[in-house]
Amino acid sequence: MSGFLKSLFRRNRDVEESPQAAAMPEAIAPEERRGWLGRLTQGLAKSSKSLTGSITTILTKRKLDQTTLGELEDALIAADLGLATTERIIKAISAGRYDREIAPEDVRKVLSEEIAKVLKPVEVPLDFRGQKPFVVLVVGVNGSGKTTTIGKLGAIAQREGLKVMFAACDTFRAAAIDQLQVWSERTGARLVSRPPGADSAGLAFDALTEARAEQADILFIDTAGRLQNKAGLMAELDKIVRVLKKVDANAPHAVLLVLDATTGQNAMAQAEAFAKTAGVTGIIMTKLDGTARGGILVAIAERFKIPVHAVGIGEQIEDLQPFDAEAFAEAIAGGGG
Amino acid sequence: MFESLQERLSGIFDKLTGRGALSEADVDAALREVRRALLEADVALDVVKGFTEKVRQKAVGAQIVKSVTPGQMVVKLVHDVLVETLGSDGVGLNLRASPPVPILMVGLQGSGKTTTTAKIAKRLQERDKRRVLMASLDTRRPAAQEQLAVLGRQAGVETLPIIAGHTPVEIAKRAMSEARKGGFDVVMLDTAGRLHIDEELLAEAASVRDIARPNETLLVADSLTGQDAVNLARNFDEKIGITGIVLTRIDGDGRGGAALSMRAVTGKPIKLLGTGEKLDGLEDFHPQRIAGRILGMGDVVSLVEKAAQTIDADKAKKIAERMKKGSFDLEDLAEQLRQLQKLGGMSGMMGLLPGMGKIKKQLDGVDLDNGVLKRQMAIISSMTPAEKRNPKVMNASRKKRVAAGSGTKVEEINRLLKMHLQMADMMKQMGRGKGMFGKMFGGKGVPDAAELEKMQAELAALDPNALPPELREMAAGGTLPEGAKPAPALPGLGSRLPSLGGLPGLGGQPFRGFPPAGKKR
Numbered sequence: 005m006s007g008f009l010k011s012l013f014r015r016n017r018d019v020e021e022s023p024q025a026a027a028m029p030e031a032i033a034p035e036e037r038r039g040w041l042g043r044l045t046q047g048l049a050k051s052s053k054s055l056t057g058s059i060t061t062i063l064t065k066r067k068l069d070q071t072t073l074g075e076l077e078d079a080l081i082a083a084d085l086g087l088a089t090t091e092r093i094i095k096a097i098s099a100g101r102y103d104r105e106i107a108p109e110d111v112r113k114v115l116s117e118e119i120a121k122v123l124k125p126v127e128v129p130l131d132f133r134g135q136k137p138f139v140v141l142v143v144g145v146n147g148s149g150k151t152t153t154i155g156k157l158g159a160i161a162q163r164e165g166l167k168v169m170f171a172a173c174d175t176f177r178a179a180a181i182d183q184l185q186v187w188s189e190r191t192g193a194r195l196v197s198r199p200p201g202a203d204s205a206g207l208a209f210d211a212l213t214e215a216r217a218e219q220a221d222i223l224f225i226d227t228a229g230r231l232q233n234k235a236g237l238m239a240e241l242d243k244i245v246r247v248l249k250k251v252d253a254n255a256p257h258a259v260l261l262v263l264d265a266t267t268g269q270n271a272m273a274q275a276e277a278f279a280k281t282a283g284v285t286g287i288i289m290t291k292l293d294g295t296a297r298g299g300i301l302v303a304i305a306e307r308f309k310i311p312v313h314a315v316g317i318g319e320q321i322e323d324l325q326p327f328d329a330e331a332f333a334e335a336i337a338g339g340g341g
Numbered sequence: 342m343f344e345s346l347q348e349r350l351s352g353i354f355d356k357l358t359g360r361g362a363l364s365e366a367d368v369d370a371a372l373r374e375v376r377r378a379l380l381e382a383d384v385a386l387d388v389v390k391g392f393t394e395k396v397r398q399k400a401v402g403a404q405i406v407k408s409v410t411p412g413q414m415v416v417k418l419v420h421d422v423l424v425e426t427l428g429s430d431g432v433g434l435n436l437r438a439s440p441p442v443p444i445l446m447v448g449l450q451g452s453g454k455t456t457t458t459a460k461i462a463k464r465l466q467e468r469d470k471r472r473v474l475m476a477s478l479d480t481r482r483p484a485a486q487e488q489l490a491v492l493g494r495q496a497g498v499e500t501l502p503i504i505a506g507h508t509p510v511e512i513a514k515r516a517m518s519e520a521r522k523g524g525f526d527v528v529m530l531d532t533a534g535r536l537h538i539d540e541e542l543l544a545e546a547a548s549v550r551d552i553a554r555p556n557e558t559l560l561v562a563d564s565l566t567g568q569d570a571v572n573l574a575r576n577f578d579e580k581i582g583i584t585g586i587v588l589t590r591i592d593g594d595g596r597g598g599a600a601l602s603m604r605a606v607t608g609k610p611i612k613l614l615g616t617g618e619k620l621d622g623l624e625d626f627h628p629q630r631i632a633g634r635i636l637g638m639g640d641v642v643s644l645v646e647k648a649a650q651t652i653d654a655d656k657a658k659k660i661a662e663r664m665k666k667g668s669f670d671l672e673d674l675a676e677q678l679r680q681l682q683k684l685g686g687m688s689g690m691m692g693l694l695p696g697m698g699k700i701k702k703q704l705d706g707v708d709l710d711n712g713v714l715k716r717q718m719a720i721i722s723s724m725t726p727a728e729k730r731n732p733k734v735m736n737a738s739r740k741k742r743v744a745a746g747s748g749t750k751v752e753e754i755n756r757l758l759k760m761h762l763q764m765a766d767m768m769k770q771m772g773r774g775k776g777m778f779g780k781m782f783g784g785k786g787v788p789d790a791a792e793l794e795k796m797q798a799e800l801a802a803l804d805p806n807a808l809p810p811e812l813r814e815m816a817a818g819g820t821l822p823e824g825a826k827p828a829p830a831l832p833g834l835g836s837r838l839p840s841l842g843g844l845p846g847l848g849g850q851p852f853r854g855f856p857p858a859g860k861k862r
């Protein structure tokens with residue numbers, strides 16, 4: 005398990021790393037990888053019109069001709085890559101191979117390699133070296149999984165022996181504070197909160213001040229869900245960022261955008277708007293335990309090059325995995341075994 | 342990011358000179374673009390295929406109506422088939438059963454079930470005068486039951502007391518018996534989010550269904566959903582059996598193709614739309630709106646309805662009368678700004694207008710909503726009543742005082758005064774309200790259904806020349822007009838202000854809707 009923790013949270017080796025953790029290999033253990041892929045493919049197998057199905061039909065063909073390419077294109081579109089990215093990838097695949105014989109396994113391999121090429125550069129572990137408290141601001145549209153993800157991340161940090169604090173800056177949604185409260189009890193993280201309706205920026209300010217005074221190692225700030233086209237709500241987010249900077253000019257040290265894998269093309273606009281307003285430093289994609297492939301992440305990676313740290317694969321505390329470009333690409337290409 | 346279908350098609354059909362019937366080749370070329378447009382709007386691939394086939398059958402050989410371009414003709418056909426597929430208008434909730442009538446809410450995690458439960462309950466209670474009991478069967482997500490309890494208090498709707506340790510099935514039973522005892526008309530059962538492939542949890546939902554025997558089982562789904570919409574809708578329908586769909590986050594700027602996907606694979610009606618986080622953000626479904634949205638043609642009916650609902654008709658009328666008399670002062674302007682703000686500001690409105698996607702995008706950087714509106718209102722509220730009535734008295738020293746009082750700059754005050762002058766001028770010329778908005782709101786206030794329909798017809802005849810010069814410039818040059826950053830682009834939206842009290846400058850004569858921004862290519 006520590007291998008996974010470690011690759012999710014890459015920490016400064018010289019600074020306070022336990023000898024045990026240091027001995028862990030960089031990459032995720034193959035077992036765990038199979039675990040994640042296993043779940044992804046399980047999902048695939050269960051969905052009636054799965055990509056695996058469409059790829060299998062492709063596999064019976066022998067030439068990389070227009071029909072085969074068309075079917076590959078369909079597979080990518082069905083995974084939410086979007087037209088532009090799909091077309092570019094299909095072009096790249098057909099370059100030099102068009103109308104040549106191609107072994108069925110290779111079709112899939114080539115496709116997943118081409119996707120992985122885009123994703124590899126954004127496969128970056130969350131790094132919280134050198135800052136104390138390290139401030140993580142978590143943002144995203146409504147219901148994407150922000151609060152749950154904070155719970156999962158907090159648990160990991162807590163297990164690493166860090167002093168963790170949560171700030172319940174979603175003071176708007178009904179019982180959002182209670183929800184984070186439960187996560188703080190589950191993880192042992194300390195919760196800073198105020199009554200519903202309180203000013204979220206003011207609370208963020210106080211939480212950071214308190215985190216400093218208490219020498220916390222890491223502070224996670226939960227925010228209310230907001231649609232990126234709502235100027236007023238985006239301005240509120242901007243204010244939270246500005247207020248944090250008053251306490252610590254470098255804060256927030258990480259701004260995590262939580263994207264729901266079932267979201268279609270609108271995720272692109274989400275990435276763009278949140279990056280602009282809040283300076284997103286990394287993405288976590290949730291709900292990959294369903295049948296959605298989250299292919300829009302490929303388009304986002306291509307266009308904005310925002311690092312992707314982790315993926316959510318369930319509602320439980322342990323259901324967070326480091327982002328693995330190859331595994332993600334394989335799942336899209338319909339492989340995985 | 343998205344080109345409207347109309348634009349794309351005009352590109353194709355520009356080459357087409359022949360008139361008469363649409364040939365197979367024309368239709369094929371057009372359908373390729375239709376396919377792209379639908380995919381970009383997140384309509385599921387399988388559904389797109391079936392859909393384009395339907396359009397092809399109607400389109401090949403179809404006579405092009407005189408005075409309509411082939412592009413418009415195809416858009417019209419596509420639009421019609423879309424509306425037809427999306428299904429009939431306003432299928433309400435079916436409450437015909439002996440009370441208490443159970444309504445079961447299901448869906449993926451985070452789709453909006455709990456919020457929608459409270460919205461529906463509030464509406465049933467306030468508008469339809471039914472006594473509603475809500476119960477949360479979500480024993481899994483942290484604070485889920487508490488969330489519904491809080492919403493119940495906000496909405497003034499009773500919720501079933503929470504008893505720790507009860508299973509969803511037990512809660513459903515208790516809800517039904519309490520409702521019977523308490524004489525409730527409707528019982529709303531909110532459930533935990535679940536994946537459409539989670540057999541165990543689907544079985545749990547099915548047993549809740551068997552206990553409660555709901556009149557309605559509503560699938561609550563996010564309108565921003567991508568290609569997966571078909572899988573989730575199909576599975577929920579197969580495993581639990583749904584009677585309708587509620588699409589949430591319609592207030593986002595997604596294209597809403599999921600609506601078409603889910604409707605097509607389940608055949609179940611879309612009954613309601615979630616249009617905000619607050620409990621009044623619930624609207625009836627109208628296929629034309631979603632069709633227009635999917636095609637990137639805007640949501641004009643919504644705009645007008647929203648305007649009709651939001652704008653205070655009395656105030657609007659009063660301002661209209663003052664306008665006619667030529668006595669439009671700064672207090673009136675401030676009122677207009679307030680009304681505009683209620684409508685969600687400029688970008689909110691522009692998002693609803695056809696073909697405005699691009700312009701809106703350019704304006705996004707300019708914080709019209711929060712910056713300008715608020716600052717302008719601050720300026721006006723820092724003036725004395727005499728100054729508001731007669732802005733001419735504003736000399737340099739008064740301006741300085743107001744600037745200091747409102748935290749703005751003298752230049753901003755100058756711009757505001759100039760804007761007011763221009764508007765007052767326009768109003769003097771206005772007299773009789775011409776054009777759609779004029780007819781619509783002229784003296785009467787709120788449009789009725791027939792008027793809305795007529796207005797839609799007017800909009801259907803998109804006339805590129807109806808674009809006001811300022812916007813035409815923006816669209817063509819890709820730049821903002823002078824002063825649009827950030828100040829007086831507000832009144833620039835039209836050449837005349839009909840007596841639509843709350844919308845500064847929206848309108849023009851005759852207002853035909855904004856066509857796709859410019860002809861690029």
Ligand SMILES: Nc1nc2c(ncn2[C@@H]2O[C@H](COP(=O)(O)OP(=O)(O)OP(=O)(O)O)[C@@H](O)[C@H]2O)c(=O)[nH]1
Nearest residue numbers: 146147148149150151152229291316317318450451
């Ligand atoms: N299946 C699955 N469900 C998830 C995952 N992450 C979060 N969820 C669920 O998604 C729902 C929404 O999660 P929240 O954490 O409340 O989302 P949020 O972004 O904080 O929501 P708001 O604060 O209301 O905007 C909850 O039911 C979570 O349990 C995931 O990776 N997989």
Ligand SMILES: Nc1nc2c(ncn2[C@@H]2O[C@H](COP(=O)(O)OP(=O)(O)OP(=O)(O)O)[C@@H](O)[C@H]2O)c(=O)[nH]1
Nearest residue numbers: 146147450451452453454455456534590615616617
């Ligand atoms: N903008 C907008 N937000 C909405 C709408 N409907 C719900 N939300 C928000 O979406 C988030 C999730 O809503 P919930 O009602 O908690 O969703 P749920 O399906 O009950 O979630 P789980 O119980 O965790 O599965 C909250 O932040 C809501 O405020 C809507 O129509 N528009």
Ligand SMILES: [Mg+2]
Nearest residue numbers: 150151174180
């Ligand atoms: Mg939350």
Ligand SMILES: [Mg+2]
Nearest residue numbers: 454455479485
């Ligand atoms: Mg809920």
